[in-house]
Amino acid sequence: MSAVYKNILSAIDSGKKLLAVLIDPDKFAVESLPDFMAKVNDSLATHIFVGGSTVEDEETDILVEAIKRCSNLPVVLFPGDVTQITEKADALLFLSLISGRDPEYLIGKHVESVSKLRSLDLEVIPTGYLLIENGKETAVQRVTETKPMPRADIQNIVDTAKAGELLGMKLIYLEAGSGAIHSIAPDIISSVKTDLNIPLIVGGGIRTKEQLQLAYNAGADMVVIGTAFEQDEAFFNELKSDN
Ligand code: 1GP
Known part of the structure; x- marks a missing residue:
C-alpha cells in the first residue's frame, strides 16, 4: 500500500481527525503562497488538496511545486480534469462521480488519464465522489452537468457510497460543492x-470551527475546507494547532 493512503488509515486508526486545505490553482497566485502556507503549516491541517473545476494547463504543476517549497504536508491532487495531474504531488484522488450517471465522469476521464498515469510515479487513490444538493448550483455541477443527489434521499446516498466501497474504492467523498450554502448535514454523514x-x-x-466539529462528530474522518480559508485567513487562527 502506498504512503499517503496508508498514513490516512493509520491516523484514523489512532483516533485522529484529518483536515485538508483545498487550494484551487485558478484562484491562487503563486506569489501569495508563502504567507498562506505559513498559516497552513501553523494550523491543524494534515493535508493539502490541489484542484479546481476550471484550471489552465500547467497551473497545477507550478502551484504544487511552489507548495512543496513551503510545506511538508502531503499534497493530494483533487483534479477537475486530466490536465491537472502532476507527478510533483504525493497522490491523486482518482475521482469517480458515482452520484451521477454520466459515463464521462464515471470512467471516461479515467481512461483518458491512463497514458499519463502509466508514465508517472504517483500514488493513485480510487475515490467515490458524491455530489449532494446544497441550496445553490456549484462549479462541479456546472462543469459536469450532473445533478446532485437530493439531501432528503439519505438511503440512496448511503447505498451509493456503499456501492462505491463494494466496487473497491478506497475513499468516499461527500461533496456539497465549493461555497455551498448548506454543508453536508450531520445525519447524512452519520448514516453513510x-x-x-x-x-x-x-x-x-x-466555514466555522463548530461546523467542522459537527462533521467530525457525525463521523467524517477528513474534512476539506477551501473557501473559508481563501476568504478569511483569520479562520486559520481559530484552527491553530496549539488551540
Ligand atoms: C470543494 O469540498 C471542497 O470541493 C471545499 O469546499 O470551498 O466550500 O470549503 P469549500
Whole structure:
C-alpha cells in the first residue's frame, strides 16, 4: 500500500481527525503562497488538496511545486480534469462521480488519464465522489452537468457510497460543492459512516470551527475546507494547532 493512503488509515486508526486545505490553482497566485502556507503549516491541517473545476494547463504543476517549497504536508491532487495531474504531488484522488450517471465522469476521464498515469510515479487513490444538493448550483455541477443527489434521499446516498466501497474504492467523498450554502448535514454523514468500512471525506460550505466539529462528530474522518480559508485567513487562527 502506498504512503499517503496508508498514513490516512493509520491516523484514523489512532483516533485522529484529518483536515485538508483545498487550494484551487485558478484562484491562487503563486506569489501569495508563502504567507498562506505559513498559516497552513501553523494550523491543524494534515493535508493539502490541489484542484479546481476550471484550471489552465500547467497551473497545477507550478502551484504544487511552489507548495512543496513551503510545506511538508502531503499534497493530494483533487483534479477537475486530466490536465491537472502532476507527478510533483504525493497522490491523486482518482475521482469517480458515482452520484451521477454520466459515463464521462464515471470512467471516461479515467481512461483518458491512463497514458499519463502509466508514465508517472504517483500514488493513485480510487475515490467515490458524491455530489449532494446544497441550496445553490456549484462549479462541479456546472462543469459536469450532473445533478446532485437530493439531501432528503439519505438511503440512496448511503447505498451509493456503499456501492462505491463494494466496487473497491478506497475513499468516499461527500461533496456539497465549493461555497455551498448548506454543508453536508450531520445525519447524512452519520448514516453513510455507519455503513462504511473505508474512510469518509466531507467537504463544501464548511466555514466555522463548530461546523467542522459537527462533521467530525457525525463521523467524517477528513474534512476539506477551501473557501473559508481563501476568504478569511483569520479562520486559520481559530484552527491553530496549539488551540
Ligand atoms: C470543494 O469540498 C471542497 O470541493 C471545499 O469546499 O470551498 O466550500 O470549503 P469549500
